[in-house]
Amino acid sequence: MTTKQLLKVENLKQYFPIKGGFLGRTVNHVKAVDDISFTLNKGETLSVVGESGCGKSTTGRAILRLDEPTEGTVEFDGQDVLGLSKAEMRKMRSDMQIIFQDPYASLNPRKTVRQTLNEAMEIQSVVPKRERNDKIIELMETVGLQKHQIDRFPHEFSGGQRQRIGIARALSVNPKLIICDEAVSALDVSIQAQVLNLLKRLQSEMDLTFLFIAHDLGVVRHISDRIIVMYLGKIVEMGETKSIFENPQHPYTKALLSAIPVPNPKKKSERIFLRGDVPSPIDPPSGCRFHTRCPFATDKCREETPVLEAKDEIYEGKHTVACHYALDIQAGKHEAKYEMTNVRKALNE
């Protein structure tokens, strides 16, 4: 089977200027995304995970040019996205849609479902005017809404139903790629499962490609084919879902996975506590950005930025990690500098 590349992101950087001082000059930058590259194949689900401020949402927005990226290239279906004019970009967005976290904030409260979906189709002129009504009803059925709800306003729906409207709107223009930015995070678990199943079904029926941005690793394991782990604007690890969960290489990925509470009282896992908090992306640490919290860090980590690369032949280059000592740690040749399983020791360090 040959996989077709749909999206290619290279050396993407997104710096937000900080204005200040007497004349309101740019005094510094928030380096939200700092030089990341990845590709996304047709029909697959690639998830971007990480904690608040790691740049995962910024990545999604930069690809769609909702915020103009500072540097880098984005190629979609062989076309250079960043070089397009405004009008061309608008057209391009019918292929690339986004679903946001808060469905209430992303729907116009004064428009009914019919108006919302109609507007999307009108802007992209994908469906002739007289067929639109049928298409709207078809879309509503696809996402599990009732036909009679067509003239209702967003406030008349529950959170899960609103998210379905958001999905219907994204689907209305027949996209190839959908970026789901924390699309299920605001939902209760029973509703979240409904929406996740819906997304999976739509993907196989409509041959969709997902870039799934999320912080919940349970959701991510369930839906993704491949995973990108980000920390402070950089990719620290990237690989197939199974390989990331069962054989994490980067100390940050390991800590992240060990931190998630397991819904099984009999399974008490050894937890790795990270000291301190995520540093500010304004002046990120030199070298490896994780070194301030990494128990394995050495002088080399403080000076040299590690490259994202495959460390182990077993994964045929499919699992890459940005850590100087990934292999040594795995082999037990490089030991932690302090105890990580005691929370007091880790915090007071």
Next chain:
Amino acid sequence: MSENILDINDLRTSFFVEGNEIKAVDGVTFQVPKGKTLGIVGESGSGKSISALSILQLIDDPGKIVGGSIRFKDEELTTAKGSRMRNIRGNEISMIFQEPMTSLNPVYTIGQQLREAYKIHQGLGKREGTKRAIEMLELVGIPSPEKRVDQYPYELSGGMRQRVMIAMALACKPELLIADEPTTALDVTIQAQILELIKNLQEEIGMSVVMITHDLGVVAETCDYVAVMYCGKVVEFADIETLFENPRHPYTVGLLNSLPRHDIDQDELVPIKGSVPAPDEMPSGCRFAPRCPHASDICRELPELETQEDGNDVRCWIYTEQWDGEKGVKVYDNETTS
């Protein structure tokens, strides 16, 4: 059986809006054994936070406790005087909230806020208060506490603020700590720190904890007993192992089935159909019946919370003699762990 520090029986708290009564908490019964952790789980609107606020009499107009009893160490709290409640709050029962930024006063330093607690509850002066504050901050793992004590909340990160809240809540070594979604707003690595910290402090002080959360993972890791709430009622009360291994109520089973897991491979999630009914469309019988895969005619009547042979409680017709359908529920398979 160990003695219970908190015994809540048939608690009812309603909100009176435009002539309508909205029953946020509608007959909640649970016990917290001394020194143990009770988890209250449920989805948005299930009444778990309102139950907790009711314990401390923190329900404001238009809300009101309309019935039931809350016994704390054999003292009835629903009829307690305002002055007695002020004494209990912070001294004997403390609470931490979800959003630490809104619970801390932005215009006072951390030290001033901690000192206030010591002054009110223990009559400590400024110098002693500061000394205790620094000790407390160190206890909750805040680096260089002598510097932090003079800082304002905005100068601290989210995780640190929540640790300050914990320091404040534990200032007077309370016997009961109510933690309302204490880690929901935090990243998982910070959540792990906070939960472990609460657990450690609990062992040191010997306090009991009520942990309110929507996260079944947090429950599994921190709680000894669990009350599952749905639409203002407790539908199941069980010890932690039974809840995960042998859940009884179809809602509990539904929750477990719809949970995406990071620790195992799952083919498919089995969601609960439909959504939580609006307060004005509440079914008069079993609240869960419209979404329940097992629902039968009898479910139009409200089942009682009944104790089973293993001492756990469930509110479901399936476990009564009146049930004529298939016995038991489709139980979640927790053993397919990798």
